[in-house]
Amino acid sequence: MIKKPYILILKLFLAAVPVWLLIIYYVIEDPFKVLYEHNEYYTTESRELFINRDHVSTSLYLKNYPKYNYDSFIFGSSRSFAFSVKEWQKYISSPAFHFDAYNESLFGLYTKVKYLSENNRPLKNCLIIIDPRLLYLDINQGETHLIKDPVISGESSIIYQYKFLSTFLTGGFFVSYLNWRAGSLLQFLDFSLIIRKWYYTEDYNTNDMFYTEHELAIKENKEKFFNELSDSYYDKDSLNNQYYPHFIEKEQFGMLKEIKKNLSESGTNYKIVLYPEPNEKAFDKEDVNILNDIFGKENIYNYSGSNEITKNKENYIDNIHVRHIIGDRIMKEIYEPTDKKVEKDNLSPN
Amino acid sequence: MLFNSIEYFLFFTIVVIIYYILPFKFRWILLLAASVFFYMYLAPSYIILAAVIALNDFSAAKLMVKFPLKKKIFLWQSLIIDLGILFTFKYFNFFSVNITKLSELIGWNYSPFLLEVLLPAGLSFYIFKSISYTFDVYRDNYKAENNIGKYFLFIIFFPEVLSGPIDRASNLLPQFNEKKAYDYSTITSGLILFAWGLFKKVVIADRLAAVVNPIFNEYTKYSGIPNIISFLFFPFQIYCDFSGYTDMALGSGLILGYKLLPNFNKPYFSQSISDFWRRWHMSLSFWLRDYIFLPIAYSSARYFSKLKGFKVDKWSYIVAVSITFFITGLWHGAGWNYIFWGCLMGFYLIFGMLTKSMRRKFLKKTHLIKSPLVPVLRIIFTFLLVSIAWVFFRSESFSQAVYILTHMFNVSMQLTGYHIGGSYYPIPYFRIFFPVILIILLLIIEKLQKDMEVQVYIKTKPIWLRWVSYYILILLIIIFNKADTSGFIYTNF
Numbered sequence: 124m125i126k127k128p129y130i131l132i133l134k135l136f137l138a139a140v141p142v143w144l145l146i147i148y149y150v151i152e153d154p155f156k157v158l159y160e161h162n163e164y165y166t167t168e169s170r171e172l173f174i175n176r177d178h179v180s181t182s183l184y185l186k187n188y189p190k191y192n193y194d195s196f197i198f199g200s201s202r203s204f205a206f207s208v209k210e211w212q213k214y215i216s217s218p219a220f221h222f223d224a225y226n227e228s229l230f231g232l233y234t235k236v237k238y239l240s241e242n243n244r245p246l247k248n249c250l251i252i253i254d255p256r257l258l259y260l261d262i263n264q265g266e267t268h269l270i271k272d273p274v275i276s277g278e279s280s281i282i283y284q285y286k287f288l289s290t291f292l293t294g295g296f297f298v299s300y301l302n303w304r305a306g307s308l309l310q311f312l313d314f315s316l317i318i319r320k321w322y323y324t325e326d327y328n329t330n331d332m333f334y335t336e337h338e339l340a341i342k343e344n345k346e347k348f349f350n351e352l353s354d355s356y357y358d359k360d361s362l363n364n365q366y367y368p369h370f371i372e373k374e375q376f377g378m379l380k381e382i383k384k385n386l387s388e389s390g391t392n393y394k395i396v397l398y399p400e401p402n403e404k405a406f407d408k409e410d411v412n413i414l415n416d417i418f419g420k421e422n423i424y425n426y427s428g429s430n431e432i433t434k435n436k437e438n439y440i441d442n443i444h445v446r447h448i449i450g451d452r453i454m455k456e457i458y459e460p461t462d463k464k465v466e467k468d469n470l471s472p473n
Numbered sequence: 474m475l476f477n478s479i480e481y482f483l484f485f486t487i488v489v490i491i492y493y494i495l496p497f498k499f500r501w502i503l504l505l506a507a508s509v510f511f512y513m514y515l516a517p518s519y520i521i522l523a524a525v526i527a528l529n530d531f532s533a534a535k536l537m538v539k540f541p542l543k544k545k546i547f548l549w550q551s552l553i554i555d556l557g558i559l560f561t562f563k564y565f566n567f568f569s570v571n572i573t574k575l576s577e578l579i580g581w582n583y584s585p586f587l588l589e590v591l592l593p594a595g596l597s598f599y600i601f602k603s604i605s606y607t608f609d610v611y612r613d614n615y616k617a618e619n620n621i622g623k624y625f626l627f628i629i630f631f632p633e634v635l636s637g638p639i640d641r642a643s644n645l646l647p648q649f650n651e652k653k654a655y656d657y658s659t660i661t662s663g664l665i666l667f668a669w670g671l672f673k674k675v676v677i678a679d680r681l682a683a684v685v686n687p688i689f690n691e692y693t694k695y696s697g698i699p700n701i702i703s704f705l706f707f708p709f710q711i712y713c714d715f716s717g718y719t720d721m722a723l724g725s726g727l728i729l730g731y732k733l734l735p736n737f738n739k740p741y742f743s744q745s746i747s748d749f750w751r752r753w754h755m756s757l758s759f760w761l762r763d764y765i766f767l768p769i770a771y772s773s774a775r776y777f778s779k780l781k782g783f784k785v786d787k788w789s790y791i792v793a794v795s796i797t798f799f800i801t802g803l804w805h806g807a808g809w810n811y812i813f814w815g816c817l818m819g820f821y822l823i824f825g826m827l828t829k830s831m832r833r834k835f836l837k838k839t840h841l842i843k844s845p846l847v848p849v850l851r852i853i854f855t856f857l858l859v860s861i862a863w864v865f866f867r868s869e870s871f872s873q874a875v876y877i878l879t880h881m882f883n884v885s886m887q888l889t890g891y892h893i894g895g896s897y898y899p900i901p902y903f904r905i906f907f908p909v910i911l912i913i914l915l916l917i918i919e920k921l922q923k924d925m926e927v928q929v930y931i932k933t934k935p936i937w938l939r940w941v942s943y944y945i946l947i948l949l950i951i952i953f954n955k956a957d958t959s960g961f962i963y964t965n966f
Contacts, residue, residue: 126657127657128493128655130657131657131660131661134661135664138940138943138944138947139947140944141944141947141948141951142947142951145951285479289479292951293951293954293955294953294954294955295952295953297952298952
């Protein structure tokens, strides 16, 4: 008996039932919160699937813009959390938005500024927090928690959604995910499911993140908190007075020039902070000179290297992120300059 | 584009649909376009190299037909160009470095001249395919192809361009002229074979790789049980990796109605090394037999027959095996580890031939010749010999292989974790036991298959068992397949 092609198609469809079921589950569940608009992206659960922060920032911006008409932005990675819109507004008096992303890259910063400029969105003020990764990463990173939202990046939204779906369907991710949803944190074989404890409280109007739990823990028992931090902290003696390698090559230079061009065309009052990394490493002198040349020395605030902020681990909530008091202090030094500034060692450039 | 990627799934689905819609006379053009796209997807510029090789051998064959008295000249012309390309891209840097090292021994120091070229994917496979065609035309075993497009398709036919099978013109080229109608049974066979290959690759080989690779990568940190595990696991890793790839290639071909050459026939059930080479990478071993081993054996037999005191059969075999397996090793890669692996295999064969009558006499004397235990012991012994050779194949240096082999019996060391980049990661024992279960399952299925191919075997089972098997296979594949597709070992050759 000759079997018709539709029988083959039907059988293939039936054989793929496990795949269809998983896709249906994915569409209903939206585990990465990229399919639908959500009112809240972070829950009060003790642990959270590590979702794409760039997407959260972009979605909130697009959702809130008609209401708030933001014209001022804080850009950067999670290191910029310490620089809150709430505090910044004391100096700029404008509707502002915290437009950050995990591991923000130069590509991310470039595309965000470009998007705002090309869409004639007001860009009155901006505060850019530059860390080493942000200065050299000139590509769209592919991981689900890092890939840039296609609305801003201009890349294919089909490929973007495919990235999340394929991650869910493959590598045992969905097994780990279902297991986690069922209440267990046991990871399946060697398959990674990035779940982390969510420490922050968020402001869905400004997209600010606050280290509430950390500050509470410091308030309750400061000594205990920083003793525990010591375990993961840097061995300062072995790291002192080192410089980062030279990051700004042709590609980075081109993107930085474009950012400057867009900011100038928008008449933006911009300030750039070179982040105080707790490893006390300073940005390469040549890189700082390039940034000075492009953006103007008066707009660059270099807190990298060995200085009174980076020397004191009590200025950090972990081995990367500075506390809000430091963010507040830096903003004060930028916008209300006095004679007293962060003391720097001779080795720090600028 | 690898067979275990979503890109291939999409590409192949589109090709199959268009293929069966198109009128027959246009189908080979579609396959040629698809093959060019498939090959260029990896590295666009190397399509030129494939085209040069195709043009060289196609024209050589045509000239052989036109000028039969000068056909030897055209054969040499074709061989020089093909092997020159292969040498330049695959072996030049290896030879250059080794000649420099050799020069240093006589006090002549200079920096090696190195070419900054990447090995084009599948080059060794399709060059061998093309060489076999010119040889077959030269020997009047095959009529020269008239259509250069079809010949180019033969060279870069996408299911087999990256890692074979090393097909023969006599098998594949006539199929491009056959009218392939939609056939439900052939297509389902192809689908089953493809799924089985995918299962072997992503479920078994990649699971084994997760255990084996960290041990080989930082071998000095391990001894005892970890070394035994990697020694026993790697043969199955490479088998499932390569035969998985081949099954997917054969499955893809079958879905389009093409029967490609088989490459594996349950090699770990081999009862001797010569039996192993009749079951492992068959398209290569038969190629080597037809175009290297037999010509050398015949010509050396003629040479030894003129000399007194030489057993012609024995010496011609020794010479032919030595050269053939040196080339086998070299074909796999420009590295001493591959050459040693090939030579070791050759040594096994020669030793086996020299001791054959002695072993037979021993079995007769001890009345073990009819014992059912003997075939089992032969299988185990052959597997161990092959596994020893695989250690050299997998190792990056001779000293690494020797270290792994000589540190296997320090049983005090347990495998509790992996050393990766200075850190130690504890290992869940499930990661060891699960692959063991998979290996046992694979061997049971192969044993049950008997002489049947897997797609034929499964069709003999009741419908409920077939569908349960399909769902288990599909579930395991989607669980274990990773978004960042892992490569195949043999695509490096």
